[in-house]
Every structure is written in C-alpha cells, then in structure tokens.
Amino acid sequence: MIFPFSAIVDQEEMKTGLILNVIDPSIGGLLIMGEKGTGKSTAVRALADLLPEIEAVKDCPFTCDPSGVLCSKCTEDLQNEGHLHPTRKKMRVVELPLGITEDRLVGTLDIEHAIKKGEKRFEPGILADANRNFLYVDEVNLLEDHIVDLLLDSAAMGVNTVEREGVSFVHPARFMLVGTMNPEEGDLRPQLLDRFGLCVGVTSLYDKGQRIEILRRRAAFDSDQGLFYKQWNGEQQKLSGRISAARSIVDSIPMDDRVLEKIVSVTASLKLDGHRADIVMMKTSRALAAFRELSTIGSDEIRDAAWFALRHRLKRLPFEEIGAEREKVTEALALI
Amino acid sequence: MRCSSFIGHDEAKLAIILNAIDPRCGGVLFVGEKGCGKSTLARSLRSILPSGTPFVELPLNVTDESLLGTIAIEDTLRTGARVFQHGLFSRAHGGVLFIDDVNLLSPEIVSLILEVQGRGENIVEREGLRMRHPASFILVASMYPEEGDLSPHLLDRFGMCAGFERLTDAGERMSVVRAAICQDQTDADLELTERIEVARKILPTVSVRDRFLEYIADICINYNVAGHRADLYLLAAARAHAAFKGNEDVTREDINTVASLVLMHRRRELQPPPDQQEDPPPPPEHNHEPPPDNQQEQQPEPPQNNTDEQEHDQPPKPHELPPQKEEVFTVGQTFQLKRIAFRKDRLERAASGRRTRTRARNRGGRYVKSVLRQNRDIAIDATLRAAAPFQLVRKRTDVVVINEEDFRYKRKERKMGHLAIFIVDGSGSMGAQKRMVAAKGAVQSLLMDCYQKRDTVAIIVFRKDRAEVVLEPTASVEHAARRLREIPVGGKTPLGAGLLEAYRLLQRVGRKRPETRFLILLITDGRANQSVTEMPPDEEVARMAALMSEQAGIDIVVVDTEEKGRFTTMDRAASIAALLGADYHTIEDLKADYLVDIVKRSFPEV
Structure with missing residues (x-):
C-alpha cells in the first residue's frame, strides 16, 4: 500500500508541482531535487492515487487518444473498421528502473509469438506504457547515458519509432517525465534538464512540530495501513475532486495579452534562450489559476509559476548552485 | 558463530538484536578494521532471526543479472517461452541482504540497491523480460573505511551504524579465542532467542508518548541530520529497545541508548558555514529529565551513551578544521583556459575521452x-x-x-571514470600576498573545465601537521566549488602528507574502479617544512614523488603559487614538478592566458 499523498507533511511546492502536471499534462513533467530522505519518491508514487481517468482506445497498449495521434495498430484498425472503441482509463505512474535495457524501453519483437506462429509481432516497452501517463525515474541523474539518449529522442518527437529485429512500429510516446535526484550524487545533462517542464527543490523540514507530525503519521501508517488509508480517505477525495474541477476549467481560462506580456517581460529580463520557458510558464500560471479556482490569471499565479518553470533554465555559471539565482528571479518578478 | 557468544562490541550486538526484533530498524552497518569480527557478528544475525527469514549474501563481483534476475536459459530454450530466473533481490525479500566490504561495491550496483530497496519492489525491464516482485529487505553490511568511502546516499539507508575497535582488553581477547574454538554456546543463544521472541510479541503494543516523539525530533534537529529517515529509524529502534527490555512504554533511556547507533553516520560531512548554522550541541547526557510536556521551548540535550567505553565507538568524525588563527580567502578571478599542444604522448589515452563509454573489458x-x-x-x-x-x-x-x-x-x-584530484596547499605561506585568492581562482577555473567534461573531482588540503580529503570524489562540481570556498589557510606546509593522502586516494579509488584515469593537480609554492614521517620534509616529498610518478594511468600537473621575481623566490615547486614528472605552470602563466586547458589535454576527447 502506498502512503497517501495528502498525508505528506508540508513540501507544498513539490506537491503543487505534481498536481499542476495532472491539471495540464502538456506542462511536461517535474524534476524534484533534494536531499535524501525528504519524501521525494513517496510523493511521486503517492500521486498515482489521485490521477483522473482519461479517454483511450479500448485494449490499446499505448493508451492511444481516440481523437489524437494513433499507433500503427489503431491507425490500421481505424482504416479497416472506420471507427475505434473508446473507453475510460485511469492515468498511471509508470516507473523506469535504472537497470532497464534498450529492448524493454522502446519495445521489440514478441518472442513467444514468433516461436509459435512464426510471425513477427511488436511487443511494447516502457515508452508504450508511458504514453499519456507519468514516467517516473528515481535517481534520474544515475541513469545510463545510452538510455537517456533514447528517452530524449522520443520525448522530443512525441513518438517512438521502432525498427529492429525485423519489426517496424510507430506509436505515440508523450509522457510527463518526473525525475527525482539528489544533486550531491552528480549533475544532470543539460538536454535532459531542459526536458522537465518544472523543477522544485525539497529540503528537510526543521520545524519541530512538522517533524513530530511526520513521525506520528508514519508510525500510524506502519502500524495499520488500512486504517490509515481510511482516515485519510476524506482528504484524498477532496484533493482529487479539486484536481478534476481544475482540469475541467483549465482550458477556459483566458490567456490575454496582458498576461503574456508579463510573462515575456520576466523571461526577457532574465535573458532566457528559446521559448520553452515562456510556454511552460504560461501553462503553469494557467494551471495554478485553475487549481486556485480562479477564472483569470493574476500576478500571483505568474510569479509562482516563474519559480516552477525557470529555476532550472536560468543561465548560470557552471557551478553556481541551482537556487543561487534566486535574487535575479526576485528582481525580475518585482517588475510585474 | 552464535550471537550470544560474541565477545565485546556491545553496541554492535545491540544493533543486531534490535534488527532481529523489528526489521523497521533498517539494518546496520559495521565499520572497523579487518579481522575484528564485523562479518562474524553480522552473520550471527542469522541465528537469532525468526526461522525461515532469508539471509542473503551479496558478493562484491555480483552482476546486474544475478542481482535483479535474468532470463533462465534452459527453461526458456526448452519451453520456447521466456522464463524468469530470480535474483538476489528476490531471495532477500522479507529478510536481510548482507554485504561484506560494502564500500568496494561498484557505483552501478549501489545505485540498483538504493533504487530497489527504496521502492520495496523490483521492477525488471530487461533482456526481454517484464516482471515485478516485492523486494523489501534490510541491509546489513561491513566496511573497512580505509579501503574506500561509501556514498552518503547508501549510508543513509542503514538504520544504524556501529564502530568496531580492535579489542585491547586482554581478558576479552582471551574469551574471543576461547569462543572461537568452543562451539557449544547453545544455552545462552537459546536464552537470547527466547528474549527476542518475547520482544517481538510485545512490540506491537509498545507505545511512545508525545513528549518522547518531541524528544526524538529535537535530537535529530540538533544533530542537523539530512532528511527525515533518522527520526523514523530512531523511533523504530527505541521501540524495539523498549520491547527488548520487556516494557510497553518507550522511555527516554531507550531513546538515549539507541541514539548513537542511529545518528553516528548521519551527521553531515562538514558543518555548514557558521553564519548559517550553529554548531550542533554536544552529544547528550544520559541522565537528563525529559522535557515537561508543557514547556515546548526547553531544549533537551541530545543523547549519548553514558559509558566511557563507547567513546571509542564514535564514527569517523567529520573533518573539522580546528579554529585557530587562520583565514578563509575568497575565490579569486577565474579565467578562460586555452588549449596548447602537449609535451607528453597521450596516445594511450586517446580511446577514453570523458563521458565516452568504454566497452567494459571484463564482465562488469x-x-x-x-x-x-x-x-x-x-x-x-x-x-x-x-x-x-x-x-x-x-x-x-x-x-x-x-x-x-x-x-x-x-x-x-x-561510464569511464575520470578523477581529478586537487591537492591544495593551505599553509600559512599561501596567505602571504593573498596567494590563496589567486590559487582558488586557478582551482575554480580548472573545476569549471571538469564540470564541462563531467569529471569527478576530489580535493585534498594539506596544512599544519596533516593532509585531509576535504572532498571525497564527487561528480557534483557545485559541491566542490562550495568546499573550495571553505578552505582555510594557516600553519606549516606538510607537502609530503598531501602527496601521501593523494596516493592513498588513488589506491582506494583504483581498487574499486580499476579503469579510472587520474589527473593530479598540485597547487603549492613547494616550500615543504613539515613532515609526517621521521624523514626531513624534502626527503619525504622526494620519496612520495617517486612513489607517485611510478603509478600508471596518472597525469600530474603542478601549479606554482609562489610570487616570482622577488628576492625571496625559491622556485621549489619547479623542482618538485621535475621529481613528479609533472607539467609545471605558475599562476602567472595561467593569468597571462598562456595556458592551457590542462584538464582537457589530460583527458582528451575522442
């Protein structure tokens, strides 16, 4: 049984970062940086419980969106039958283990099928599971470079194209990449860093009351998980209700020029390259507004979104720590 | 050998017992010299665990396949369907994974252990297999610290840590020998097993009053531990201890008794700068009253075991540089390093650039x-x-x-290991004309290059009467930069000690990762005036230099920090460079932009 998300003490920034990605998956994931033992992995795994259902093609291992990009199989079915069978599927947190081999990441030939039938059939890999879901890599900075390359490839394209062992297959692979890392164990490649929509830092809590509360909840969870779950069920329901409500209004929140101008003024004054930062900041402030049950984006949302979206994108001297740029951002945010 | 017959090391023994009572204690790491019984005691856990509890030994040469599980060849070929052959993680589920000499494990294996243990489940996505199975186990391990360090991350996963000293008491030594030849200790063992059995039954009813939860939180805050695992392990250990005593209520004494076991390995390596954080208070007294429930602000003293004999069990202390007359200089101007041609032939190295991956020669x-x-x-x-x-x-x-x-x-x-070891002179002469400011600037420039190439770096500082590794090899250059800022200056120049420490580090890392390439950067004015052996300083340096230059796979660069063109100029660093067979540069060279992407040249890219 997983520790309930709402029972995690404090760490609001990390929790909000995850929730914003549920509200708008196109934000593009979250990198959680922090010390060991601060509940990073607990939070990501707990998120699974709060995830909503999405529309998907029935029995499609790639969770194809009936009205979106389709896999080779669904494309074929649509041609042959003229329609697809939609169903509802709960979003998932798919884990990518460190010891993964290439074949299991991208998918490959189905051995049993080939032996029995003498036919080559595609067997989906982790990227298939991850489509439209969260893809979680614990200790993402320890992942083998070779695997990172493959991950970056499909993240950039949004599709996984397989040409190996005589099998050809294409399927959509759009996932929210969630990574946790302890910066002391090594840095992350810049290309990979940029793939994460948002970034938060977590630190140990030094408030005595909070520490005691952590102890208390953990002890209660350990002694009777079922009971603990029941006790937190109300909170969990409330939170997932709030997330669904936000999901349903997020697209209707207007992004008028006034908002866009403010965002651009921040990114411009920080001299950020490219436009990914602007786009992510825009989507994040909108998702924040939705989560806060607002009908318009205010300056507060833009300011808060900036911290999520910009922390890991600021140009810094090679060994300025992430976070050292706090002053620069504060300055830029004072303008709006 | 049986647990009950184990002589001495009461604290370590207690750790084993508490883990046998409640696996939530999170396992234990034994730290100590070779041959003092670490592994023997660890293995004795088997005899007091409930029967049927797995106890799996992880050999150092373990492969990913045997750890995670792999494809079963025979069954697969026979049936034509993929069959999973379970690995060590699967066999250790619900029990203990024992690792002797855990600090010699390769980093890749360590990261797998961390991942799977953290998740409590093994997810296999490899060799065409897709499989998941529960894998919750505690880690019990031993290490001899001089052979290599342990990643702080892995260290954090051990609920407890106990130090082992060689027994000096003649009586105890005799008993060890006697116990080793006499196997018949079953009565005492039976008694212990029974006591543990009883404790296990009481455990679910053991409760902790709020003020003791507060006490635990206080201790952990005062100890400035990273993360929250310490609190949880301390709680678990205190409960197990209460149960072992036959009590249903955790007392302050329970917490104090187990606190050093849980906390000894969790102090941060180095204290944060004093302006940010006060020094943690001294270890606590045993005979203190708990804080009354209504007085929140009263700070309890953090715990320590009351007996003197446990003082020698203290963990390897964080490197604390004593507060004497010394200065910490800022980091000087950094500069762009330029590339020039290399004197030495680096052909042998051409196949192994940074961040390039080598095809592993052996089965690793x-x-x-x-x-x-x-x-x-x-x-x-x-x-x-x-x-x-x-x-x-x-x-x-x-x-x-x-x-x-x-x-x-x-x-x-x-991943190819490249380690750049900075040996920095922190002696008083570096303080003159603020040479240290320039030296730090040089180091920072070199660090920047390491960052771009993703080398690992380590920093050794020598000053006063010794040298120490102030930064263990790390891939985090941010970390290194922070440590660089903290280097103080003052005292004599034990250059020989600096070289010796570097030599030891080479050996340690080389043992763990034989394919590592080293670059040694010695930053000094070369004025050795303090030896750590009986030899005169200069002879000591010469001996060490000879030893060092014989090592294969090493490049050495000397950066001379002496101010040139004065009547006091001695050019000692130049002759040391010659002894080391090293490249020699002055800081002035570096500043004048003549030089040199030193790091780049030594670890060329493919």
Missing part, C-alpha cells in the same frame, strides 16, 4: 543492448528473438532451435 558494466559481434557474454534474449521467427521452419519439437547465425552478444557499458 551494464548490459544496454545486444550486438552481432562476438564476445564472451551471449545475450539470450536477443539470440532468442533472432531465432524465434524461424522455429516453425526449423521444425522445432521440444527445444528451441538455435543456429550459428542467431547468436547475439551483450554490449556492456560502463
């Missing part, structure tokens, strides 16, 4: 993909996939037909 390394080119490791999954489509044609009957052309092999990769 991680299987990432299969290839056609023959080597010793057959990739069963890929071979099967190659053969599978032809089975009907080949008229398979009872076993999969594999032909010569089907064979595929594993390509294993391992």
Whole structure:
C-alpha cells in the first residue's frame, strides 16, 4: 500500500508541482531535487492515487487518444473498421528502473509469438506504457547515458519509432517525465534538464512540530495501513475532486495579452534562450489559476509559476548552485 | 558463530538484536578494521532471526543479472517461452541482504540497491523480460573505511551504524579465542532467542508518548541530520529497545541508548558555514529529565551513551578544521583556459575521452543492448528473438532451435571514470600576498573545465601537521566549488602528507574502479617544512614523488603559487614538478592566458 499523498507533511511546492502536471499534462513533467530522505519518491508514487481517468482506445497498449495521434495498430484498425472503441482509463505512474535495457524501453519483437506462429509481432516497452501517463525515474541523474539518449529522442518527437529485429512500429510516446535526484550524487545533462517542464527543490523540514507530525503519521501508517488509508480517505477525495474541477476549467481560462506580456517581460529580463520557458510558464500560471479556482490569471499565479518553470533554465555559471539565482528571479518578478 | 557468544562490541550486538526484533530498524552497518569480527557478528544475525527469514549474501563481483534476475536459459530454450530466473533481490525479500566490504561495491550496483530497496519492489525491464516482485529487505553490511568511502546516499539507508575497535582488553581477547574454538554456546543463544521472541510479541503494543516523539525530533534537529529517515529509524529502534527490555512504554533511556547507533553516520560531512548554522550541541547526557510536556521551548540535550567505553565507538568524525588563527580567502578571478599542444604522448589515452563509454573489458558494466559481434557474454534474449521467427521452419519439437547465425552478444557499458584530484596547499605561506585568492581562482577555473567534461573531482588540503580529503570524489562540481570556498589557510606546509593522502586516494579509488584515469593537480609554492614521517620534509616529498610518478594511468600537473621575481623566490615547486614528472605552470602563466586547458589535454576527447 502506498502512503497517501495528502498525508505528506508540508513540501507544498513539490506537491503543487505534481498536481499542476495532472491539471495540464502538456506542462511536461517535474524534476524534484533534494536531499535524501525528504519524501521525494513517496510523493511521486503517492500521486498515482489521485490521477483522473482519461479517454483511450479500448485494449490499446499505448493508451492511444481516440481523437489524437494513433499507433500503427489503431491507425490500421481505424482504416479497416472506420471507427475505434473508446473507453475510460485511469492515468498511471509508470516507473523506469535504472537497470532497464534498450529492448524493454522502446519495445521489440514478441518472442513467444514468433516461436509459435512464426510471425513477427511488436511487443511494447516502457515508452508504450508511458504514453499519456507519468514516467517516473528515481535517481534520474544515475541513469545510463545510452538510455537517456533514447528517452530524449522520443520525448522530443512525441513518438517512438521502432525498427529492429525485423519489426517496424510507430506509436505515440508523450509522457510527463518526473525525475527525482539528489544533486550531491552528480549533475544532470543539460538536454535532459531542459526536458522537465518544472523543477522544485525539497529540503528537510526543521520545524519541530512538522517533524513530530511526520513521525506520528508514519508510525500510524506502519502500524495499520488500512486504517490509515481510511482516515485519510476524506482528504484524498477532496484533493482529487479539486484536481478534476481544475482540469475541467483549465482550458477556459483566458490567456490575454496582458498576461503574456508579463510573462515575456520576466523571461526577457532574465535573458532566457528559446521559448520553452515562456510556454511552460504560461501553462503553469494557467494551471495554478485553475487549481486556485480562479477564472483569470493574476500576478500571483505568474510569479509562482516563474519559480516552477525557470529555476532550472536560468543561465548560470557552471557551478553556481541551482537556487543561487534566486535574487535575479526576485528582481525580475518585482517588475510585474 | 552464535550471537550470544560474541565477545565485546556491545553496541554492535545491540544493533543486531534490535534488527532481529523489528526489521523497521533498517539494518546496520559495521565499520572497523579487518579481522575484528564485523562479518562474524553480522552473520550471527542469522541465528537469532525468526526461522525461515532469508539471509542473503551479496558478493562484491555480483552482476546486474544475478542481482535483479535474468532470463533462465534452459527453461526458456526448452519451453520456447521466456522464463524468469530470480535474483538476489528476490531471495532477500522479507529478510536481510548482507554485504561484506560494502564500500568496494561498484557505483552501478549501489545505485540498483538504493533504487530497489527504496521502492520495496523490483521492477525488471530487461533482456526481454517484464516482471515485478516485492523486494523489501534490510541491509546489513561491513566496511573497512580505509579501503574506500561509501556514498552518503547508501549510508543513509542503514538504520544504524556501529564502530568496531580492535579489542585491547586482554581478558576479552582471551574469551574471543576461547569462543572461537568452543562451539557449544547453545544455552545462552537459546536464552537470547527466547528474549527476542518475547520482544517481538510485545512490540506491537509498545507505545511512545508525545513528549518522547518531541524528544526524538529535537535530537535529530540538533544533530542537523539530512532528511527525515533518522527520526523514523530512531523511533523504530527505541521501540524495539523498549520491547527488548520487556516494557510497553518507550522511555527516554531507550531513546538515549539507541541514539548513537542511529545518528553516528548521519551527521553531515562538514558543518555548514557558521553564519548559517550553529554548531550542533554536544552529544547528550544520559541522565537528563525529559522535557515537561508543557514547556515546548526547553531544549533537551541530545543523547549519548553514558559509558566511557563507547567513546571509542564514535564514527569517523567529520573533518573539522580546528579554529585557530587562520583565514578563509575568497575565490579569486577565474579565467578562460586555452588549449596548447602537449609535451607528453597521450596516445594511450586517446580511446577514453570523458563521458565516452568504454566497452567494459571484463564482465562488469551494464548490459544496454545486444550486438552481432562476438564476445564472451551471449545475450539470450536477443539470440532468442533472432531465432524465434524461424522455429516453425526449423521444425522445432521440444527445444528451441538455435543456429550459428542467431547468436547475439551483450554490449556492456560502463561510464569511464575520470578523477581529478586537487591537492591544495593551505599553509600559512599561501596567505602571504593573498596567494590563496589567486590559487582558488586557478582551482575554480580548472573545476569549471571538469564540470564541462563531467569529471569527478576530489580535493585534498594539506596544512599544519596533516593532509585531509576535504572532498571525497564527487561528480557534483557545485559541491566542490562550495568546499573550495571553505578552505582555510594557516600553519606549516606538510607537502609530503598531501602527496601521501593523494596516493592513498588513488589506491582506494583504483581498487574499486580499476579503469579510472587520474589527473593530479598540485597547487603549492613547494616550500615543504613539515613532515609526517621521521624523514626531513624534502626527503619525504622526494620519496612520495617517486612513489607517485611510478603509478600508471596518472597525469600530474603542478601549479606554482609562489610570487616570482622577488628576492625571496625559491622556485621549489619547479623542482618538485621535475621529481613528479609533472607539467609545471605558475599562476602567472595561467593569468597571462598562456595556458592551457590542462584538464582537457589530460583527458582528451575522442
């Protein structure tokens, strides 16, 4: 049984970062940086419980969106039958283990099928599971470079194209990449860093009351998980209700020029390259507004979104720590 | 050997017992010299665990496959369906994973252990297999710290840590010998087993009053531990201890007794700068009253065991540089380093640039993909996939037909280790004319280059009467930069000690990762005036230099920090560079932009 998300003490920034990605998956994931033992992995795994259902093609291992990009199989079915069978599927947190081999990441030939039938059939890999879901890599900075390359490839394209062992297959692979890392164990490649929509830092809590509360909840969870779950069920329901409500209004929140101008003024004054930062900041402030049950984006949302979206994108001297740029951002945010 | 017959090391023994009572205590790491019984005591845990509890030993040469599980060759070939062969993680589920000399494990294996243990589940996505199984286990391990360090991350996963000293008491030593030859200790063992049995039954009813939860939180805050695992392990250990005593209520004494076991390995390596954080208070007294419930602000003293004999069990202390007359200089101007041609022939190195991966020569390394080119490791999954489509044609009957052309092999990769060791002179002479400011600027410039190449770096500082590794090898250059800022200056110049420390570090890292390439950067004015042996300082330096220059796979660069063109100029660093067979540069060279992407030249890219 997983520790309930709402029972995690404090760490609001990390929790909000995850929730914003549920509200708008196109934000593009979250990198959680922090010390060991601060509940990073607990939070990501707990998120699974709060995830909503999405529309998907029935029995499609790639969770194809009936009205979106389709896999080779669904494309074929649509041609042959003229329609697809939609169903509802709960979003998932798919884990990518460190010891993964290439074949299991991208998918490959189905051995049993080939032996029995003498036919080559595609067997989906982790990227298939991850489509439209969260893809979680614990200790993402320890992942083998070779695997990172493959991950970056499909993240950039949004599709996984397989040409190996005589099998050809294409399927959509759009996932929210969630990574946790302890910066002391090594840095992350810049290309990979940029793939994460948002970034938060977590630190140990030094408030005595909070520490005691952590102890208390953990002890209660350990002694009777079922009971603990029941006790937190109300909170969990409330939170997932709030997330669904936000999901349903997020697209209707207007992004008028006034908002866009403010965002651009921040990114411009920080001299950020490219436009990914602007786009992510825009989507994040909108998702924040939705989560806060607002009908318009205010300056507060833009300011808060900036911290999520910009922390890991600021140009810094090679060994300025992430976070050292706090002053620069504060300055830029004072303008709006 | 049985646990009850184990002589001495009461604290370590207690750790084993508490873990036998409640696995939530999170395992234990034994730290100490060779041959003092660490492994013997760890293995004795087997005899007091409930029967049927797995106790799995993890050998140092373990492969990813044997750890995570792999494809079972025979069954797979016979049935034509992939069959999973369980690995050590699976066998350790619900029990103990024991690792002797845990600090010698390769970083790749360590990261797998951390991942799977943290998740409590093994997710296998490899060799064509997809499989998940529960894998919750506690880690019990031993290490001899001089042979290598342990990642702080892995350290954090041990609920407890106990130090082992060589027994000096003659009586105790005699008993060890006696116990070793006499196997008949079953009565005492039985008694202990019974006591543990009883404790296990009481455990669920053991409760902790709020003020003691507060006490635990206080201790952990005062100890400035990273993260929240310490609190949880301390709570678990205190409960197990209460149960062992037969009590249903955790007392302050329970917490105090187990606190050093839980906390000894969790103090941060180095204290944060004093302006940010006060020094943690001294270890606590035993006979203190708990804080009354209504007085929140009263700070309890953090705990320590009351007996003197436990003082020698203290963990390797964080490197605290004593507060004497010394200065910490800022980091001077950094500068762009330019590339020039290299004197030495670096051809041998041409095949191993940074961030390039070498094909692992032996069976180490991680299987990432299969290839056609023959080597010793057959990739069963890929071979099967190659053969599978032809089975009907080949008229398979009872076993999969594999032909010569089907064979595929594993390509294993391992990140090439490049370690740049900075040996920095922190003696008083570096304070003159603020040479240290310039030296730090030089180091920072070199660090920047390491960052771009993703080398690992380590920093050794020598001053006063010794040298110490102020930064263990790390891939985090941010970390290194922070440590660089903190280097103080003052005292004599034990240059020989600096070289010796570097030599030891080379040996340690080399043992763990034999393929590592080293770059040593010695930043000094060369005015050695303090030895750590009986030899005069200069002779000591010469001896160490000879030792160092004999090592294979090492490049050495000396950066001379002496101010040139004065009547006091001695050029001692230049002659040391000659002894070391090193490249020699002055800071002025560096500043004048003549130089040199030193790091780049030594670890050329492909």
